[in-house]
Amino acid sequence: MTTPLDPALAARLTRNADGLFPAIAQQYDTGEVLMLGWMDDEALHRTLTTGRCTYWSRSRREYWVKGDTSGHAQHVKSVALDCDGDTVLVKVDQVGAACHTGDRTCFDAGTLPLATE
Template identity: 85%
Template sequence: MSSTPRTPSDLDPAIAARLKRGADGLVPAIAQQYDTGEVLMLGWMDDQALHLTLTTGRCTYWSRSREEYWVKGDTSGHVQHVKSVALDCDADTLLVKVDQVGAACHTGTRTCFDTDVLLPLLPAEPAE
């Protein structure tokens, strides 16, 4: 595959016209468990990856490190079955609600956001 996501794509032109992509042609896609609201992972989609996600019912992402498309679960068996896809108000981020089978994270954990929790720095209580 080429070093940048493939264009043109089969994505509906009306949807493509609404997307605000980064300079690399990608849009961040947040995968969320549809029934619990658990945030699972962040992936990247170009127009073709979004088209495949919408038409196959399986999440397809663009790998920035491997520079190729990948369908979540094809290698690991940890499939994401798409329940819905929504654009945020700026049309620059996708929210993909999925039914996750197994781990979502490449490390083998359920979510990519469960091991390095950063606590907010709260202001000191005023002295009385």
């Protein structure tokens, strides 16, 4: 698939066997981790050029823009690539819930117990 993603940026990305990489969405002003979605080159290009987070749905096999159906949009403030080039951190201004369950974040289902020393 030909993508308009900058070739220099595309060369820095490390993708899994399906051509995808994780994208962590974080609230830009509080640091709250909201969710993890999957992107490919096209989704990243759309995210960078539209200012709205676009993800690849692995189950539906299609692109989706966060908030288009729910109204709970993610307005992009910055995007950073990690040191290995295999994950992006998207700092956003989240409108409403980030999780499909209606919760603010996908990471509020409780903490897991840690083994004691």
